[in-house]
Amino acid sequence: MLTELSIQDFAIIDKISITFNEGLTVLTGETGAGKSIIIDAVQLLAGCRGSVEFVRHGTSKAEIEGLFTLDSKDHKIFATGNYYGIDIQDEMVVLHRTITASGKSICRVNGKLVTLAILKEFGKNLIDIHSQHETQSLMNSENHIDLLDQFDEKKIKKSKDEYTKLYEKLSSLKKRYKELSENEQEMTHRLDLLQFQISELEQAELVPNEDVELNEERSQLANFERIYTGLQDAYNALYGEQKGIEWLNEANQALQDNQEYDSFIAEKAEEMSNHYFLIEELMYDLRNYTDTLQYDPGRLNEIESRLDEINRLKKKYGSSVDEILEYMGKIEEEIEQITNKDSHLSKLAEEINEISQDAYLEAKQLHDLRKKAAQSLKKDIQKELKGLYLEKASFSVEFDTKESTEQRTFKENVKMHKNGFDYIHFLISTNPGEPLKELNKTASGGELSRIMLALKKIFAKHQGVTSVIFDEVDTGVSGRVAQAIAEKIYQISNQSQVLCITHLPQVAAMSDTHKLIKKLEKNKRTSTEVLELSVKQKTDELGRMITGTKLTETAQKHANELLELASTYKTKI
Template sequence: MLSNLYIENIAVIEKTSIDFKKGLNVMTGETGAGKSIVIDSINAVLGNRTSKELIRTGASSAFVSAEFTNLSEKALAVIDEAGFELEDGELLIQREISTTGKNKCRINGRPATVSTLKEIGVQLINIHGQHESYELMSPELHISYIDKLAGLESEIEAYQEVYKKYKKLSAELKKATVDESERERKIDLLKYQIDELEDADLRDGEYEELNEQKAVLQNSEKIIEAIMSSRALMNGDEESSGILENLQEINSQLSDISEYMSEVEPINSRIESAIYELEDCLSELTGLTDLVDTDGGSLDSIEERLDLIYTLGKKYGSTIKEMLDFLDKAKKELNALVMYDENREALIKECDKAYKEAEKLAKALSEKRRATSSEFADKVCEEMAFLDMPNVKLVVVQESCELNSLGCDNIEFLISTNPGEPPKPISKIASGGELSRMMLAVKNVLSDKDDIDTLIFDEVDTGISGSAAQKVGLKLREVSKSRQVLCVTHLAQIAAMGNSHFKISKSVRDEKTFTKVEELDHEGRKQELARIIGGTEMTKASLDYAEEMLRAGENI
């Protein structure tokens, strides 16, 4: 459960720390006091999208931390899989948002990503806001409620694995299915492309070698001149002695004096090594002249080869490797087309087998959904009757459709809120208050299938009052017996049912707005309930009524 929430520089909240308890935690306050900011802060540590606009005016960053205790087995498994360890069984999630748009996230002091926060967060808290109630008006989402009550998670995963295989094979079959004239056209084109590339006899690295040879031929005179000049400098000519001859003379003279001065010997040895090295260089330079072909025909043939590679490159790839890859792919495609009938027949059989397997699993899902639908409708109607909607009739319409990622069913909830009226789509009938109560009813029906320890209800009291509000409060109190519930409410009937009550208020100091969150004692709760009941002007009657409501809530 969420045991502590610390907020710093989020909107009008400068700093606050809230210690939530087990059971039903209610939050009340005047409109604009900052109740939604608490929910926004919780969303932030759950890894949901945030904006730097949340940062308090004048601050460079905002910070939120949430401490969780008594975690479920599923949450523990996800945390462990993500590579994080608990400290004394506690989980601390922190998130900092800066005006630069950067986020810093930590889990038990270690850096984490926003996506990791989200992955872990979905196992910790479920937030049910007004927007989620409107999901009931989206028929495509209704199937998920039936699946959850039926516990079909593993069956759906097994079906989706087979369905993905069928879709892949179906796409391959569609790609492979061509008419005869198109097939022959493709075969002719591929044969031409293969012949053209094979006749070229391309070799990887050839383009670079040819360009190197071309550069040599284009500069042959300069190359030969440099080599000949270098040889003359090393070996000498008729007019002057070369480097080698001079070194040999030095070697001879140093040899003559080495017997008198031992320090000369190592120097002379190095000079002898230089003589041997230069003799090798001279020999190799002599051989290089034979490699320089001055025949213009060789240059023409190289340029002709490069032109061919350039022409082929415009068709089959910018490099020889890409052209060779194209050739390999073309051969495989040609083989598939030549073996078309045999390959297509095998693919048809494999695709048909996958479809039948997916269809079988989809029909099994469909039967389980049909068996669960009446149970779902009965339980929701029972819950809604308790919530002052006794005449609601809920019908789960299940129709067959083509295979899709969820099976072969279209499911839509139809309701009738008054006797004698035929059931119609929720979007055409339900008001905001009815939607809120219906969502609460649905959540209560599915509560046993939900491993989440903390539920948050934001604006669950939209459009209701009187006894309906009291029933919603009772239902929230009932749900809170098996898990922690946080509820933002504007109604005294719901607030009176809380095990813990937090008041959110704002004040202005030095032309700045500050929001405060404080847990109320019994007297504070009475004052707050009286304010909700009677507005700013409290009377003895409103205070007495608030006391009566609190005592009734304590006796549940």
């Protein structure tokens, strides 16, 4: 959940820090106090595009930072962190966004600089923002297939993963087939280039790890005098009269002569003897290696020339000899494929046909699983809509396919894509006798708010986001519908943290935490303040929301009744 939000020099906000709790938090206040500005800040934190207009007048930059705490190590944000190399410790994620007055945007995740696109990847797994005026993911039919798969993920995921593997392999084969079969002239030019490259590499007669070995030999020859002198000095320090090995021998003999009188001396005599023979062996190794050294200036010139040739090839074919040889193997294979193009095309066609059939069968299984999931989803949505006084509304999941232009050997001529061959649309009709239509083509503002809440209630736990934010989604409703919306929002807060900007006292009464947004004037500048209300303050604020003007005894009484109703509802749920 979003635990802490810090905003500085953003629009009319000077500097605020807000602590959020679990459950339902509502934000209320007069129009223009800065409620939606706070949501704008969270949106920027989630990766939305910013503007210099957000930077508070007279300041150099706007800064927003949010701390998110996770309640499970299985949260998908950990996979996102691993993918982008960002360490997530103690189940905490910190998103940071800076927008400068010059228009630059600086993004960080857990202190690491990231691009806006990467910040957005983190944001979409942590925050889901819904407002009355935005096109949300639930409204976009392109996302409906993923939502349906999430709804029954336990049954669908395994089949979908299998299909994805087959589809990726099929796409790779098709790409290779297209490359081999199209544009004869380009293929001829490609063959000429590859044959030139293979000829150049074969003439070089490269040996695996050759560059490493040559560099080592060059270093030895270039530093021959230092190496030789160092070995001689080490050997001379050990061998000869009054030198190291003689003193070690004396020490060894002294211990050997007296070991029978003391157990400690006996133990150390054995250790000393072992060390003496090791040093003696080392001394002879130094002498023998020194005898093998020969300085050959001609060999040094040969190495320099060979390394120059290898470095020239590295610029064209790889960073090491081993990489060049690996590339050489690849182009040999490609030359063979182009030279014997027809036989390879035939083999690829057979393989494409075989994988296509396997992919189709897996896609068909996916389709059958989705059909069953769609029936369950339909029942759940109808139940949620009934609770929002849309009992006469009808919800359906439409399955569609597209014809393929490719030749098929299986019965159905369907076009397969990354999710199978299904194209899925959520349809709804809010009144009897009206045809089912796509979500973004139906319903009034008040109806749309309820439909969206019903969908959010179903999908909140499946989407895995830690915080769901509603920005005035209750616009255009009142009375019993307002109470139903308040209850539905509270139900969602039992699955995920909910932050809600509202003008409805019914929603505010249902809150676990109530924050009041106030607009102040300090030093002749407008600023925003956030106050967490006590029970008494909450009652007064509800009364103000009911009357809209002066707080009356009747309004206070009504506010208390709303709070009692909310408390009763919470104990029942």
